[in-house]
Amino acid sequence: MSSPDRPAATPATSSLNTARRSRELAELAEGTEVDVLVVGLGATGAGAALDAASRGLSVAAIDAHDLAFGTSRWSSKLIHGGLRYLATGHLDVAHESAVERGILMQRTAPHLVRAQPFVLPLTPLVSRGQAALAWAGFRAGDVLRACARTSRTALPAPRALSAVETRHMAPVLRPTGLRGGLLSWDGQLTDDARLVTAVARTAAAHGARILTRTRALALRGNGARVRDEVTGDELDIRARTVINAAGVWAGGLVDDVRLRPSRGTHLVLRSQDLGSLTTGMHIPIPGESNRFVLVLPQGDGRVYVGLTDEPVEGEVPDVPEVPETDIGFLLDVLGSALDVPLGRQDVVGAFAGLRPLLDTRAAGPDGAAGQGRTADISRRHAVLTSPEGVVTVVGGKLTTYRRMAEDAVDAALVSGCLTAGPCRTAAVPLVGAASASTLARLDAPRRLVRRYGAEAPAVHALGLADPALGRPVVEGHPVTGAELVWAVRHEGALDESDVLDRRTRIGLVDEDRRAARSVAREALDRCTV
Numbered sequence: 001m002s003s004p005d006r007p008a009a010t011p012a013t014s015s016l017n018t019a020r021r022s023r024e025l026a027e028l029a030e031g032t033e034v035d036v037l038v039v040g041l042g043a044t045g046a047g048a049a050l051d052a053a054s055r056g057l058s059v060a061a062i063d064a065h066d067l068a069f070g071t072s073r074w075s076s077k078l079i080h081g082g083l084r085y086l087a088t089g090h091l092d093v094a095h096e097s098a099v100e101r102g103i104l105m106q107r108t109a110p111h112l113v114r115a116q117p118f119v120l121p122l123t124p125l126v127s128r129g130q131a132a133l134a135w136a137g138f139r140a141g142d143v144l145r146a147c148a149r150t151s152r153t154a155l156p157a158p159r160a161l162s163a164v165e166t167r168h169m170a171p172v173l174r175p176t177g178l179r180g181g182l183l184s185w186d187g188q189l190t191d192d193a194r195l196v197t198a199v200a201r202t203a204a205a206h207g208a209r210i211l212t213r214t215r216a217l218a219l220r221g222n223g224a225r226v227r228d229e230v231t232g233d234e235l236d237i238r239a240r241t242v243i244n245a246a247g248v249w250a251g252g253l254v255d256d257v258r259l260r261p262s263r264g265t266h267l268v269l270r271s272q273d274l275g276s277l278t279t280g281m282h283i284p285i286p287g288e289s290n291r292f293v294l295v296l297p298q299g300d301g302r303v304y305v306g307l308t309d310e311p312v313e314g315e316v317p318d319v320p321e322v323p324e325t326d327i328g329f330l331l332d333v334l335g336s337a338l339d340v341p342l343g344r345q346d347v348v349g350a351f352a353g354l355r356p357l358l359d360t361r362a363a364g365p366d367g368a369a370g371q372g373r374t375a376d377i378s379r380r381h382a383v384l385t386s387p388e389g390v391v392t393v394v395g396g397k398l399t400t401y402r403r404m405a406e407d408a409v410d411a412a413l414v415s416g417c418l419t420a421g422p423c424r425t426a427a428v429p430l431v432g433a434a435s436a437s438t439l440a441r442l443d444a445p446r447r448l449v450r451r452y453g454a455e456a457p458a459v460h461a462l463g464l465a466d467p468a469l470g471r472p473v474v475e476g477h478p479v480t481g482a483e484l485v486w487a488v489r490h491e492g493a494l495d496e497s498d499v500l501d502r503r504t505r506i507g508l509v510d511e512d513r514r515a516a517r518s519v520a521r522e523a524l525d526r527c528t529v
Helices: 018-029 043-054 083-087 091-108 128-147 163-169 192-205 247-252 324-335 398-415 436-440 446-465 481-490 496-503 510-528
Strands: 033-039 059-062 113-121 159-161 181-189 209-211 214-220 223-228 234-244 262-270 280-284 292-297 302-306 349-355 382-385 391-394
Touching (some): 018 209, 018 234, 033 043, 043 059, 059 192, 059 214, 083 091, 091 128, 091 398, 113 163, 113 292, 163 181, 192 209, 192 398, 214 234, 234 398, 302 324, 481 496, 481 510, 496 510
Parallel strands (some): 059 209
Antiparallel strands (some): 113 181, 223 234, 292 302
């Protein structure tokens, strides 16, 4: 079995860049047939590419935009253990989530996923009954952890806190009426888009062709008509089987796939406005028994606050807008528990993601689907095969991307009459993965190790060789010019938005994005000379 001390790939084999993209597109244009074509390079699509390639199949994976362009970059950056699904009685989904969390934390991506403490403050708005219910849930979540064989070292036990301990961990809380708190632990991603990039690069190391800016115009059971969005050229990709992992856009590629997208909104605040918070928080939503707003410190001078769960009707946009009503709602919930006044002027950024939930509502007599909250729709994923043989995977969530990919590839093997071995990805370490002891010995800043793992020394070396690359790109944010160059040379970034919005998250704050554009342009120019 593979281990994090034996990385699956090196920069030489896993690098994604303009030259590799052009070469591999040309091979496909000349008629090269692949075993599996994957459409969509979010977490699930990249996961399917890795799954198929690691089984020895030839793979092409395409996306109209970029790695993690859609929902996979708009998450809460959490690897959940399934607690929410226990509360709704979905024990199988809860167990699956806990298992997948353990795989990421202990085997495939320990450099990107770490234990994050969360405090649930027992404010006057939290009744003793609600507190007891939450405590029972945290204890049940710890049982899930044990059943999933995730070590206690990886995820400590939940415990009750006194009011003094609660304020010590989260000084920003209002002390008036605070009875104490409940401490729990979950997995936190350094960055969801970085996870997708690592999965895609690991797939590339196994031979998969990872092709961004390649739009699927029409799918069929044996391939697709696509357009190179860089040149405008169209070509046919021949494949023995096709997986549609286009997320919220999946229904536009295959008939009879009906989705009900749900919008989750997050705010971006400056850490200094929350007292440089290091502990996450669950802030109970007044009037709700089992819903919370999450406060998520990122360690980069920013804090994310989310999330909402609202149905979205109509055409799916490339980048969802954030309604002012969502911003006001999240600020109001924060105001119910925090001792600092936060207003609209303190929100330096906001983002919204659309979850591709399968619409399972019963249709009414007029053919319209029934009503209901998207918060109540199961996050269980579904794998559907069209009459033409295209396999579509929808639903689910970031935590279970690997299992979703496995199920999709299994179905594609049947649809395409292909033979391959069993899934291997539970034991395939992603690019940069290494054991905790190995990561601790790396000669690189800890922040880089948390983002690049075993590749951190190589990124750091770029800054040492050229001091201009070793400096932060914008004031108040730690990303350096070396990281921008690395994104272009090895992570498939093709333009400024790829660099600023997905390989780094500078672009989440408009002010920072504007300040960094010229440096991003320089990085792109440097790598094309």
